[in-house]
């Protein structure tokens with residue numbers, strides 16, 4: 001059916017983009033010839049928390065955007081105790097890299113499962129329609145590759161993840177196989193009044209919950225292969241209590257030298273993705289000026305949030321302009337998960353201090369008794 | 371090593387004290403000290419430039435404490451940290467709580483112990499040996515550490531009085547730069563070798579509890595005169611690769627406590643053998659035993 005929003009969007013697009021207009025989902029089917037006639041763009045993905053260069057407002061009509069992602073099974077270290085973990089990754093990173101397109105674009109992904117891997121994998125895009133999000137069309141064995149195209153018909157931040165079959169699904173996801181695609185409205189982000197919102201930087205934080213088995217003495221076990229780790233790991237998974245809750249694949253991955261950098265007056269878009277489990281991002285000492293908790297840009301953003309809720313299996317986005325310099329912790333505000341299990345990242349923000357916003361009026365001193 | 375007047379005097383008293391001790395206070399036989407005395411190193415009286423532990427404020431801004439020339443009398447301190455094996459004896463005796471030590475051969479320093487555990491061990495070991503043992507002060511630890519004394523890992527001085535974030539950001543950067551991979555596995559004694567005074571393993575992967583409390587001090591503009599001071603003995607100073615401050619109940623150093631740098635992998639301790647009359651020490655230990663103060667009250 002043709003909604004009011006689509007009508008508006010169509011009208012807006014018509015005024016904005018002269019020439020090749022996308023046919024919307026509700027319109028007559030687009031032919032292969034028409035898609036073949038669209039401009040193509042090849043994107044090189046970058047590792048999180050960074051995001052490949054992109055336009056916030058589309059500068060032309062719809063395109064076919066090409067991505068290539070190899071899948072890599074590998075052993076990684078996930079905490080400062082040196083715990084080794086048999087990870088499965090899209091493009092070698094946890095989370096998998098973020099893809100950015102505009103609503104109405106076609107995403108064309110070449111997924112590669114090198115023969116150095118041991119298991120079949122696939123990809124389920126929450127942004128895509130049909131075939132289990134593409135999962136039914138992308139299952140590939142080691143030594144195979146596949147090319148999937150889907151039309152980005154809804155704007156927002158969406159999780160993608162591996163979903164081979166049955167018990168393999170949660171195991172692959174909590175082994176690291178998830179990522180995010182951001183489908184921007186062609187006209188860019190808007191506030192609740194329809195006014196344009198822009199960001200100077202985008203940071204992409206993927207939260208992982210890991211379930212690492214322990215030995216009789218309570219130490220984390222390491223395994224020589226994914227297969228050997230499977231049975232023990234499923235037992236821990238079934239308890240639903242993660243041993244690690246981390247950002248970007250390891251405790252401390254976004255701290256210290258790898259802390260995210262910004263400055264006073266700069267506006268950042270923070271995309272937070274969790275493929276498996278609920279989380280509640282909070283920027284300590286800051287706020288969410290505009291937050292799309294569910295991540296879907298067709299809905300007006302919530303304003304001035306202290307903490308926002310990301311449902312397991314979704315990605316949300318928060319826009320914030322830094323007003324004070326300092327070191328900000330960005331946490332999952334289940335603080336046990338933040339501090340004990342690892343869900344803490346840092347922003348290092350340069351700039352001038354604003355005494356009007358905050359000032360230590362009297363330094364700590366003994367209690368006065370007059 | 372040199373024999374000083376004190377040791378001569380002590381030896382004389384000890385020879386008097388032993389038969390008396392064996393007789394017991396009320397004429398009944400008592401258990402004579404049964405634990406062997408740990409090997410100690412005598413540290414000669416000295417004066418060192420010593421950065422005072424704690425947090426300092428000047429004109430309501432964070433400041434560095436003046437490093438002061440401080441004199442210490444001679445003292446004797448354990449050559450090695452207290453071992454897991456020795457600590458286990460205290461546990462077996464019911465006077466110490468089991469350490470959170472990693473599974474290990476026993477011939478390593480005890481780790482996973484908090485300040486209260488260290489205090490409990492010191493009083494048990496004093497009773498068991500008939501000699502007073504106690505935690506070193508932070509100053510004594512610094513003196514005994516000699517060239518391995520780490521001190522503060524961060525210059526607390528406010529960089530910009532108008533912008534506290536400048537200092538926070540500097541501290542964050544220094545911390546990131548000082549980051550090293552943790553190495554938590556306790557090492558056999560001697561792994562880190564002796565310092566110039568023959569003290570073994572100081573500054574390795576075990577930070578050592580001291581008896582010095584954390585304090586916040588407001589200084590006058592001469593940076594020496596103390597205008598006010600708040601002492602918090604719920605937090606004690608640890609010395610090691612760098613200085614750390616930890617709550618008395620903390621057994622896992624990785625929970626933090628360092629201004630800058632990788633937090634302590636392990637918390638342990640060594641003890642000072644007090645230069646006191648063995649008779650008094652024995653009586654003191656005996657008295658405390660009679661009063662039932664085997665374990666440190668909270």
Ligand SMILES: [Cu+2]
Pocket residue numbers: 088120121122162163164172177
């Ligand atoms: Cu998979």
